[in-house]
Every structure is written in structure tokens, then in C-alpha cells.
Amino acid sequence: MGVPVSAGGRMDSSGTDDSTKLEKKDRCFRKASLMGMPFFEVTNGIRVTIYKRAGKFIGRGRYDGHQFGQLLGETEREAQANLHRLLYELEQGTFVPPSKKNRQIVRSRISGECLETRDLVNRFLQYIQNEKGRPTQRNYLDRLRPVLEFVEQTSNKRRWSKASSIDHDFVVELRNWLNSSPFKAKNGKQKHRTAKTVRNILECLRTCLNWAIKPERFLLPPDFVMPVTTDLVGNDPPKDPFRPNPLTIEQKIRIVQTASDQKLAVIALSLILPSRADELAGLLVQDVDLERRHLLFGINNPDINFTKGGTAFRIPYPPELDGLITRLIGGRSLGPLIRQISQQKPQGDSVDLVMLWQHEAVQTPSLVRTPNDRKQVFRDVIRKNGGCSGDYIGKLFAKVAKKAGFQDIQPGYCRDSATHLMEKCGMSHLSLRYLTSHSVSDILNTYTGLAIDQEIGKYYSSITDLLQVVGARFPEVQTEAPISVPA
Numbered sequence: 389m390g391v392p393v394s395a396g397g398r399m400d401s402s403g404t405d406d407s408t409k410l411e412k413k414d415r416c417f418r419k420a421s422l423m424g425m426p427f428f429e430v431t432n433g434i435r436v437t438i439y440k441r442a443g444k445f446i447g448r449g450r451y452d453g454h455q456f457g458q459l460l461g462e463t464e465r466e467a468q469a470n471l472h473r474l475l476y477e478l479e480q481g482t483f484v485p486p487s488k489k490n491r492q493i494v495r496s497r498i499s500g501e502c503l504e505t506r507d508l509v510n511r512f513l514q515y516i517q518n519e520k521g522r523p524t525q526r527n528y529l530d531r532l533r534p535v536l537e538f539v540e541q542t543s544n545k546r547r548w549s550k551a552s553s554i555d556h557d558f559v560v561e562l563r564n565w566l567n568s569s570p571f572k573a574k575n576g577k578q579k580h581r582t583a584k585t586v587r588n589i590l591e592c593l594r595t596c597l598n599w600a601i602k603p604e605r606f607l608l609p610p611d612f613v614m615p616v617t618t619d620l621v622g623n624d625p626p627k628d629p630f631r632p633n634p635l636t637i638e639q640k641i642r643i644v645q646t647a648s649d650q651k652l653a654v655i656a657l658s659l660i661l662p663s664r665a666d667e668l669a670g671l672l673v674q675d676v677d678l679e680r681r682h683l684l685f686g687i688n689n690p691d692i693n694f695t696k697g698g699t700a701f702r703i704p705y706p707p708e709l710d711g712l713i714t715r716l717i718g719g720r721s722l723g724p725l726i727r728q729i730s731q732q733k734p735q736g737d738s739v740d741l742v743m744l745w746q747h748e749a750v751q752t753p754s755l756v757r758t759p760n761d762r763k764q765v766f767r768d769v770i771r772k773n774g775g776c777s778g779d780y781i782g783k784l785f786a787k788v789a790k791k792a793g794f795q796d797i798q799p800g801y802c803r804d805s806a807t808h809l810m811e812k813c814g815m816s817h818l819s820l821r822y823l824t825s826h827s828v829s830d831i832l833n834t835y836t837g838l839a840i841d842q843e844i845g846k847y848y849s850s851i852t853d854l855l856q857v858v859g860a861r862f863p864e865v866q867t868e869a870p871i872s873v874p875a
Contacts, residue, residue, distance in 0.1 A: 397656040411708040417441050417448075422468055430479045436471070447474055454656060504541045511607065512596045521760025532591040534571070538562050552599065552608055556615045563590060583622070589623045606738030635805035637854050639794060643785075644857050646792040650729045654776060655785045656712055657726070658799070660851070661703055662806035662824045665785075665799060666778030667695050670767065671725040672741065673717055681705050685825065689742060690798040692766040693758070699871075700799075701826050706842045706848045708855040711862035724775025739773045741766070747782055756875055810847045 419426060420440040427437040432855035436447045436458075445460040445467035458474050479481035508534050517525040535753075538561075539548055548558050553700050566586045570578040576874050581589075601614070625726035640659050644652060647870035657668050667685055670693050675684040686693065686700035704712065722738040745766045749756045756762045771777055782799035789797040807824055815823075822828050828838075848855060 402762055405615055407539045410480065415442060416681070417446070420445060422464065422471055428471070428475060430475055433480065434626045436474065436478070444472075444579075447471060449478075451478065451483060451485060454485065454502075456487070458486065465507065495704075503551045503867075504549055505551045506526045506536055508600055508607060509596060510784065512599055515599065518757065521764065522755070523760055523764050528592055531589045532596065534566060535562065535593055537733055538565055551597075552612060554597065554615055555613075556617075556620075559590070559593075559615045559617075559620050562593075566590075584624070587621055587624070590616055594621070600758035633808045634801040635807055637799060637809075637851055639792075639797070640805070640854050641857050643789055643794070644854070644861065645851055646680045647788045650732055650733075650859065651784060651788055652858075652861060653712070653715055653732060654729065654781055655788060656709075658781060658785060658802045660709070660806070660854065660858070661705070662803055662810060663703065664696060664778065664803060664825070665781040667825060668726060669776045669778045669781060670695075670770070673720050673723050673727065673738075675727055676713060676717065677702070681707070689766075692742075692745060694763060695825055697827065698826055699827055701822055701825055702840070703823055704844050706845075708859035709862075711859060711864040715862050724770050726776045726781070728776055728780065737775070741769050741773060744773070745769050793870060806847075813846040813850045815843050815846055 417439040418441070420438045422438050422445065425438070427435055429435045434449055434451060436449045438460075439446045439457075444462050445464070447458045447460050449456060457469075460470040460474070474483070513525055513529055513532070522572055538544060544561070548554060563586060566581055566589060567583075570580050573579045594614065597608070597612075597614060597616065599605070601612055643659065644656070647655065657663070658665060661668070661683075662683070671683060672687070672688070672693075673762050675688055676682075677684060682702045684702050686695040686698075687702065690700060716727075718727075718733065719735045720738045722740050723736065726739070727736070737767065748765055748769055749762070750766075753766055767777065771780075774874050785799045785802070786797070803824075807820070809818055816838075818828050819840055821841060822838055823844060
């Protein structure tokens with residue numbers, strides 16, 4: 389009787405399939421070499437021996453008393469790259485065996501001399517992007533970029549290339565370098581950093597190091613001492629409590645008289661209200677309560693159009709601004725309230741910005757991972773549909789002020805000036821905090837309400853001349869009632 393033949397291959401005299409023999413033989417470890425070397429040894433004594441199995445390179449050795457096998461790749465080029473990474477992790481003590489990677493709950497401790505400063509900053513920025521959003525991540529990157537530039541200098545790279553090597557001397561040298569070395573601005577000119585900018589950079593570095601030293605991360609050794617101390621960072625200089633109003637009523641009137649109707653429609657509310665430019669840029673047509681003469685900030689759509697401090701508030705506007713508000717609305721029921729100059733049409737089209745945001749968020753879900761990302765996408769939708777940004781309002785105000793003859797007037801002076809006048813006219817403390825978009829967490833808020841219409845009326849009474857000038861530029865259109873004809 390002949391030997392039976394299976395479908396997978398020929399059977400030998402012992403009854404074993406040839407294909408099974410080949411498969412078992414292919415699964416065996418065979419010694420191999422990479423770059424002409426059969427094994428590699430790091431300085432701490434760990435040896436990695438090169439094997440091949442099923443056509444793939446594998447590095448085997450012993451780590452922490454246990455044997456490991458790390459897949460390196462199929463091609464020699466891929467295997468060499470992964471071998472360099474494996475040897476580096478074994479050298480620095482950051483290697484995690486493949487059998488333990490899936491069981492990790494808390495990040496393993498990293499050796500104190502392993503993590504470079506650039507790698508630490510990269511991990512910190514990734515965390516900020518996931519937790520705070522892309523706008524905050526960009527701000528932190530701008531502040532930490534000079535730190536990396538200082539570390540990458542030849543004279544500093546050997547001494548402070550590792551994150552754990554950052555010490556008191558590093559902070560002192562970094563602060564002196566930030567104060568003395570100029571940087572290239574966006575317009576290409578060389579400028580020196582202000583004292584406030586230097587403090588912001590050092591405070592951001594301190595935030596990064598405090599994040600890395602937490603026990604759940606162990607990106608820095610446990611005996612790491614925070615070198616960025618308060619005495620090195622410094623404090624903001626106190627403001628003079630007797631400082632004058634940075635923007636007087638006469639100066640505001642001159643700016644109003646200099647601006648064209650299109651430009652004044654953009655900056656008029658900034659000249660009168662104590663609101664930030666970014667808060668005014670987020671106003672929509674549906675945020676205007678015409679019956680009560682209120683502007684609503686952060687009340688409608690609070691998930692995607694919140695204010696800087698996360699507060700929700702309303703500001704009454706006087707009757708002198710009825711013509712301005714009518715001009716800004718332009719017969720629309722939806723859309724941005726303050727529009728760019730090129731988009732100011734007498735009768736514009738209504739645009740449902742919330743619906744457009746929903747469409748944008750569905751198309752690009754990776755851009756709306758955090759609440760700040762949601763707000764950023766919504767503000768992008770506002771700008772794409774003719775609305776303004778805070779920078780647009782600020783830059784336009786600076787141009788008009790310069791044309792009016794004021795060289796040193798900054799856009800932020802409008803908010804300071806309005807707050808200064810509101811305090812001088814005897815407004816209550818809680819009302820002043822509320823109308824300037826600050827939190828009213830005082831205990832008095834539990835027992836008493838706010839009469840904001842009455843309180844802000846004191847402020848409007850002190851700027852009557854300014855309101856009359858703006859009202860004269862945008863007179864209210866009176867609509868005649870239809871004449872009834874008797875039957």
C-alpha cells in the first residue's frame with residue numbers, strides 16, 4: 389500500500405507533511421548579523437544578539453532579569469534603524485519589553501540622563517494641544533522656541549542638552565541671553581525682547597518642567613529641583629494707581645471724526661464699550677436684544693462662542709447707538725454683527741454660522757478635539773463669512789488713531805479708558821466686574837442682584853459728547869407708519 393499524499397504536500401515514510409516540516413524549520417531562530425556584527429553590547433553590559441526567523445530580523449537579550457525578543461524588521465535598512473533605537477533605549481533605561489507594553493498603566497520611570505530638552509518640549513506641547521487646543525499650543529510654542537534656540541547653541545549643547553541638566557545656572561544664562569540677544573520680528577526688523585516677554589518665556593518653561601516632574605509621567609528624575617524660581621523670573625511691576633486715563637474723551641472724538649463710516653462701523657463699539665476686541669468680534673446678529681438694548685456675550689452658543697474668561701454677560705447700549713446697531717445689522721437676521729469693510733453691504737445676506745460650523749466640524753473632526761478648538765473653528769467660520777477678528781479690529785483702530793495724529797495709542801487703551809471712566813463715575817464694584825467680563829464670585833452676589841442698566845447709565849452720562857458724535861454719524865432711520873384710508 390502506497391504512502392498517502394495530503395493536499396498541502398507530499399508525505400514522507402514517517403507520515404509527516406513536507407510543508408509542516410518547512411514551516412517548523414522557518415519558525416526556528418537562526419543566528420544572523422547586521423552591519424557585519426552578530427551581536428551588539430551597550431555600556432551598561434546588556435547584549436543584543438541578532439537572529440532571523442521567518443525572514444525577519446529579531447534582537448534577543450536579557451533585560452531586568454528577563455529574556456526579551458524585539459522585532460527589528462524584514463529589510464536590513466529597517467532592521468538597522470530599529471536596532472539603533474533599541475540600543476538607545478537599553479542604554480538610557482527606557483526600554484519596555486514587548487510583553488509588558490500592553491500591560492502598562494502608568495508610564496515607566498525614565499533614567500535621569502535620557503530625555504533631551506527638545507524631546508521634553510515636544511511631549512509637553514503635544515499634551516497642551518490635546519488638553520488646551522491648538523491656539524494655546526501655538527502660544528506655548530512661540531514662548532518655548534527661544535529656549536530651544538538657546539539650548540542648541542554649541543557652547544550650551546554639551547552642558548544642557550538633557551532636560552535633567554537644567555539647573556539654576558541654566559536659568560540665569562537663559563535670562564541674560566533673552567535680555568541681550570535681539571530677535572527677528574515678523575516685519576524682518578531686529579528687536580529686543582521686553583521684560584514682560586522674558587517673564588512669559590521663563591514662566592512657560594517653569595510650567596513645562598512642573599508638568600514633566602509629576603509622578604504619573606516621570607520624565608524627570610524624582611530628585612529634580614525646580615530651578616525656575618520667582619526671584620529669577622521676577623514679578624510684573626505694579627501699575628500706578630494715580631495714572632491718568634490713557635485715552636481721553638477728546639481723543640476718542642477726534643478718532644471718530646477722522647474715521648470713515650466703514651471704518652467707524654468696525655471700531656465704534658470698541659471706543660465706547662469696555663469689551664475686548666475678541667469679544668466684540670464674536671458678536672452675532674442674534675446676540676442683539678433690540679427690545680432691551682442689550683448686547684449678549686457668551687450667552688448664545690456658549691459651547692463654541694465663549695469669552696476669554698468663560699463668563700457670560702450682557703452690556704446695555706444707549707439710544708444714541710440705535711443707528712449704529714441698525715447699520716451693523718443691515719437687515720439681516722443671522723450672521724456676524726461687525727463685518728469687514730469689504731463686506732459691509734446695506735442689505736446683506738443672512739448666514740447661519742452655527743450650521744456652517746457643524747458642517748466644518750463634521751468634515752474635519754481632528755480640529756475640534758478641545759473646547760478651545762471648537763471656538764477657534766467657529767471664529768474661522770465667522771471670518772470666512774465676512775466677520776472680523778480681534779486682530780482685524782485692533783489693527784484698523786491703530787491705523788485710524790495714527791491718521792488722527794496719535795502715534796502711541798494702542799488698541800488695548802480703549803478697554804482701559806472705558807474701565808477708568810466707569811470707575812470714576814461711581815459704578816458699584818460688582819457691576820464694574822460684571823460689565824468688564826470678569827467673574828462676580830463675590831459673596832455679595834449671593835444676596836443682591838445687579839442693576840446694570842442703571843449702573844452703566846452713570847457711565848453713559850459721562851461720555852455724552854462722544855455718544856452724540858457717534859450718533860450723528862449713524863442717525864436712526866425713522867420709518868413712517870402707514871396712513872389708514874377710511875373706507
